[in-house]
Amino acid sequence: xxxxxxxxxxxxxxxxxxxxxxxxxxxxxxxxxxxxxxxxxxxxxxxxxxxxxxxxxxxxxxxxxxxxxxxxxxxxxxxxxxxxxxxxxxxxxxxxxxxxxxxxxxxxxxxxxxxxxxxxxxxxxxxxxxxxxxxxxxxxxxxxxxxxxxxxxxxxxxxxxxxxxxxxxxxxxxxxxxxxxxxxxxxxxxxxxxxxxxxxxxxxxxxxxxxxxxxxxxxxxxxxxxxxxxxxxxxxxxxxxxxxxxxxxxxxxxxxxxxxxxxxxxxxxxxxxxxxxxxxxxxxxxxxxxxxxxxxxxxxxxxxxxxxxxxxxxxxxxxxxxxxxxxxxxxxxxxxxxxxxxxxxxxxxxxxxxxxxxxxxxxxxxxxxxxxxxxxxxxxxxxxxxxxxxxxxxxxxxxxxxxxxxxxxxxxxxxxxxxxxxxxxxxxxxxxxxxxxxxxxxxxxxxxxxxxxxxxxxxxxxxxxxxxxxxx
Numbered sequence: 384x385x386x387x388x389x390x391x392x393x394x395x396x397x398x399x400x401x402x403x404x405x406x407x408x409x410x411x412x413x414x415x416x417x418x419x420x421x422x423x424x425x426x427x428x429x430x431x432x433x434x435x436x437x438x439x440x441x442x443x444x445x446x447x448x449x450x451x452x453x454x455x456x457x458x459x460x461x462x463x464x465x466x467x468x469x470x471x472x473x474x475x476x477x478x479x480x481x482x483x484x485x486x487x488x489x490x491x492x493x494x495x496x497x498x499x500x501x502x503x504x505x506x507x508x509x510x511x512x513x514x515x516x517x518x519x520x521x522x523x524x525x526x527x528x529x530x531x532x533x534x535x536x537x538x539x540x541x542x543x544x545x546x547x548x549x550x551x552x553x554x555x556x557x558x559x560x561x562x563x564x565x566x567x568x569x570x571x572x573x574x575x576x577x578x579x580x581x582x583x584x585x586x587x588x589x590x591x592x593x594x595x596x597x598x599x600x601x602x603x604x605x606x607x608x609x610x611x612x613x614x615x616x617x618x619x620x621x622x623x624x625x626x627x628x629x630x631x632x633x634x635x636x637x638x639x640x641x642x643x644x645x646x647x648x649x650x651x652x653x654x655x656x657x658x659x660x661x662x663x664x665x666x667x668x669x670x671x672x673x674x675x676x677x678x679x680x681x682x683x684x685x686x687x688x689x690x691x692x693x694x695x696x697x698x699x700x701x702x703x704x705x706x707x708x709x710x711x712x713x714x715x716x717x718x719x720x721x722x723x724x725x726x727x728x729x730x731x732x733x734x735x736x737x738x739x740x741x742x743x744x745x746x747x748x749x750x751x752x753x754x755x756x757x758x759x760x761x762x763x764x765x766x767x768x769x770x771x772x773x774x775x776x777x778x779x780x781x782x783x784x785x786x787x788x789x790x791x792x793x794x795x796x797x798x799x800x801x802x803x804x805x806x807x808x809x810x811x812x813x814x815x816x817x818x819x820x821x822x823x824x825x826x827x828x829x830x831x832x833x834x835x836x837x838x839x840x841x842x843x844x845x846x847x848x849x850x851x852x853x854x855x
Contacts, residue, residue, distance in 0.1 A: 386462035393497045394682035398462045398474075402487040407454055414449035443483065451478065451487065459491055469496040471685050494682035499743045502676050505804045509668040513809035514657045516650055524649040528636050529628065535621040541588045542620045544574040548586055549618040552579075554601065554611040563604045563706075564611070572623070585615055593617045608711035662817050665807045666798060670737065673801055679736040689731040690724075742790070744797035752792045760792045 384406060389397045415434050424432045424440060437446065455476060463470055471494040480488035535547050542548050548571055554564035571578055573587060585595040596614050601607050626632045633645040698709050713723055744750075765775035779785060807815040 384458065384461060386465050388466040388468065391492070393680040394471075394685075395492065395494050396466075396468065398459070398466065398468075398491040398493070400458060400462050400489055400491070402454075402458055404482075404484050404486060407450055407487060410450040410454035411446065413453050414446050417449060418446065447481065447483065451481065454487070455489070458487075458489075462491070468493075471495060471682060472688065494684050496739060496742075497680045497682075499677060499679060499739060501740070501743055501747060504673055504676060504801055507669060507672045507676075507801075507805035508808065509665060509672060509805070510808050510810060511661050511664045511668065511815060512657075513811045513813070514654060514661055516653045516657065520653055521646055521650050524653060525628065525646060528645075528649075529625050529632070532632070532636055533623045533625050535623050537591075538620055538622045539590070540620065541590050542573060542586055542617065544583070544587065545572065545623055547572050547621045547623055548589075549621075550586070551616040551618065553614045554606075555614075556606050556609050556611050558612075561604065561606055561611070564606070568618070579613060582613070582615060585613075586617055589617045589620075591617055591619050602715065603705050603707060605706060607705070607707040608714045658818075661809070661815065665815060665817060666802055669802050669805055669807070670798060672805075674733070674736050674740060677736075677740055679739050681732055681735050685735060686728070686731055689735060690727055693727055693731060738790075738794065741794035741797045744800065745793045748797065748800060750793050750796050750800075752789050752796070756792050756796075757789060760788060760795075764788070 384400065384402045386398055386400045389399065391397055415437060418437055418441065419430045419432050422432065422437070422441065423429060424436060427433075427436065434446075459474060459476070474491040474493035476489055476491045478487070478489045480486060538546075550566075550569045550571055552564075552566045552569065554561050556564075569578075571582070571586075573583055576583075579599040579601075581597045581599045585597040586593075589595060594614065594616050596612060598610055599613055601609055601611050626635065628642055630641045633639045633642045637645050637648070639645045639648060697712075702709065702712055709723075713720060716723075718726075761776055761779070762772050765772040768775055770778070779788060802817065807817070809815050
């Protein structure tokens with residue numbers, strides 16, 4: 384077999400392959416055997432029809448077609464390996480010559496990973512928010528904890544902000560009650576903003592047994608995006624009572640004996656959370672700076688497929704679960720379809736470029752992924768998917784997505800190497816030293832986020848596999 388590679392552009396090649404006919408012998412034998420099992424010829428036992436009879440009865444062309452279909456994938460793969468190519472997606476194959484007992488010739492056009500040169504990135508410098516926890520931050524954290532331990536008691540008065548009301552709701556569109564527009568016995572805290580827009584004004588001032596009607600734009604369900612007339616009945620009104628912020632509360636709400644110890648612990652937790660956020664911000668900014676340094680051509684077909692995959696996942700999985708279509712989503716987001724498509728393309732380009740650059744770093748630095756690193760990453764992904772680790776692992780294996788997970792971890796390690804080599808300062812001008820423990824998991828997540836601002840070229844398949852597993 385002879386093969387040659389022609390570069391059509393930085394991301395697409397044409398393979399020209401010529402195969403002497405003798406190299407098709409095994410595929411021809413397989414073709415005769417397959418046809419033998421499928422046909423019946425009087426005078427011959429099934430599977431024992433001679434080749435010359437098959438040629439006479441069914442035509443040599445049918446045999447050649449079967450043989451070529453069998454041989455092409457193997458011949459293409461051999462040409463890819465000989466040319467040391469990294470193909471992306473399926474090739475477009477064209478048989479240019481087929482001479483019986485002489486020659487098979489074909490061309491295959493396919494997208495390939497572009498050659499990327501990683502420049503010196505040690506000069507990158509980014510600025511992130513400083514880790515600062517104020518007394519007001521601590522007050523807010525303790526107050527949120529206090530809210531969780533609030534008690535309620537029925538009152539015989541008009542409802543006011545902060546009260547908990549038990550409600551029955553009925554929503555109508557064009558005078559018709561919606562199939563999913565009735566809800567009973569809902570507990571709602573006035574002012575929380577957790578229900579329909581306009582409900583706070585409607586129920587404020589009502590006593591138990593009171594009724595009000597208001598209009599609101601529905602954000603989900605069968606009539607998402609439409610304006611509905613909502614009737615609300617107040618069953619009960621209850622006042623919320625917050626516990627005193629004293630040592631007794633500290634002992635009730637935590638393992639600490641005093642409120643001072645509880646506040647100290649809250650401050651430490653807030654500092655840790657802000658360090659986590661700071662590390663994520665640093666990694667995202669470093670990654671953005673790195674991508675800006677490098678010229679990364681994006682294959683047109685890969686970009687088209689990536690955009691379609693992201694759109695499919697949004698419409699059929701995310702919005703589908705919310706009972707919403709794309710038109711309603713765009714209306715709620717106040718976006719035109721053109722704006723949406725432009726955003727989707729921008730995210731897809733960023734994701735593809737990120738993956739190409741980090742994969743090149745993985746190759747250049749010869750980074751490997753240990754079983755322990757893969758297991759830790761799988762556990763995190765399982766947690767975010769809402770599945771058990773065993774369920775998630777099974778879905779990933781069945782979907783053939785293990786290499787995708789390995790790639791995510793490897794790209795995270797590549798990003799970690801870059802972050803270690805650059806300068807990160809906070810908004811106070813101080814150099815930030817990221818903890819190794821924080822950096823490990825975060826860089827994987829930072830790389831994923833950049834790739835998946837809607838999901839990478841590979842990631843949606845994994846998400847879809849786990850979605851299907853949950854639905855199944």
